[in-house]
Amino acid sequence: MNWTILNVSIPVHDLDKSKQFYEMLIGSAQNSEILYQPLFDNEENIFFGRQGFGLRLFKPKPDLLVSNYIQSRRSYISILVESINKIKINLDKDNVNYIFKNGNKQNSFKSLLVQEPSLNLIQFIENSSGVNENINGWDMDLDWGVHHMNLESLDVRKSIDFFCNVVGMTEGKWVAPVNKGDFSIDPSELAILPLSNNNTGLHVIKPDEGFGWRNNFAHNPSIGGHPAFTVKDLSALKKRLDNEDILYSDAKVYAMPGFHQIYLYDINANMLEVNQAV
Numbered sequence: 119m120n121w122t123i124l125n126v127s128i129p130v131h132d133l134d135k136s137k138q139f140y141e142m143l144i145g146s147a148q149n150s151e152i153l154y155q156p157l158f159d160n161e162e163n164i165f166f167g168r169q170g171f172g173l174r175l176f177k178p179k180p181d182l183l184v185s186n187y188i189q190s191r192r193s194y195i196s197i198l199v200e201s202i203n204k205i206k207i208n209l210d211k212d213n214v215n216y217i218f219k220n221g222n223k224q225n226s227f228k229s230l231l232v233q234e235p236s237l238n239l240i241q242f243i244e245n246s247s248g249v250n251e252n253i254n255g256w257d258m259d260l261d262w263g264v265h266h267m268n269l270e271s272l273d274v275r276k277s278i279d280f281f282c283n284v285v286g287m288t289e290g291k292w293v294a295p296v297n298k299g300d301f302s303i304d305p306s307e308l309a310i311l312p313l314s315n316n317n318t319g320l321h322v323i324k325p326d327e328g329f330g331w332r333n334n335f336a337h338n339p340s341i342g343g344h345p346a347f348t349v350k351d352l353s354a355l356k357k358r359l360d361n362e363d364i365l366y367s368d369a370k371v372y373a374m375p376g377f378h379q380i381y382l383y384d385i386n387a388n389m390l391e392v393n394q395a396v
């Protein structure tokens with residue numbers, strides 16, 4: 119099944135302050151093209167990117183005020199698919215609950231909210247021609263793109279089984295660089311659902327409490343999931359982070375060949391990765 123990343127949604131406490139933080143990170147928020155944005159009308163939000171592709175900051179509500187949808191307290195991914203119907207049939211077959219919404223006047227797209235086996239919220243949005251268009255979350259004709267979404271899973275094989283056999287994605291093989299860091303690429307501990315041969319897509323990892331310590335990082339990217347953004351000038355970003363006294367772990371090229379990675383928290387303590395092709 120063809121799929122692509124539409125956007126990652128990141129929960130924030132203060133939308134204005136968080137907007138400033140993300141503008142420092144990747145550049146200004148652009149709201150001019152709304153195509154997919156009306157799908158996300160449950161929360162107050164701010165979009166970075168184009169047409170709803172890219173990044174969305176949202177302000178979660180108190181859980182007891184939410185009745186007709188489910189909200190995530192972690193960053194989560196929205197995925198564009200050619201067809202939702204097959205996913206729905208498979209979920210029904212497996213007795214997995216989900217929330218399905220037909221398109222309406224404000225937004226013409228069907229969508230489905232579901233939790234994968236490790237309870238990460240995943241949103242699917244149907245557009246039969248949208249996955250083949252030039253624009254996607256990775257390439258928006260801007261200076262940045264969404265490289266991957268990393269999901270923490272307590273049972274990596276169960277999560278991968280869900281994405282492959284229920285959703286219809288295809289698993290790939292993790293290719294590590296020559297100077298690989300100290301982490302496991304056993305498919306029961308780290309797996310990939312690739313969108314390309316440069317590791318874009320979905321990453322699924324078993325939490326590894328020693329990951330940060332063994333690799334000399336201040337951050338542990340195996341816990342809690344994280345979105346990863348690719349930028350064109352990582353050293354300029356590192357200078358801005360230095361100027362603002364923001365802590366980051368400079369992992370260099372250690373997990374993906376040809377990608378220099380850094381990790382940091384946003385001002386809401388959401389884990390982020392930023393990388394650059396080198």
Ligand SMILES: [Fe+2]
Nearest residue numbers: 268339346391
């Ligand atoms: Fe990552």
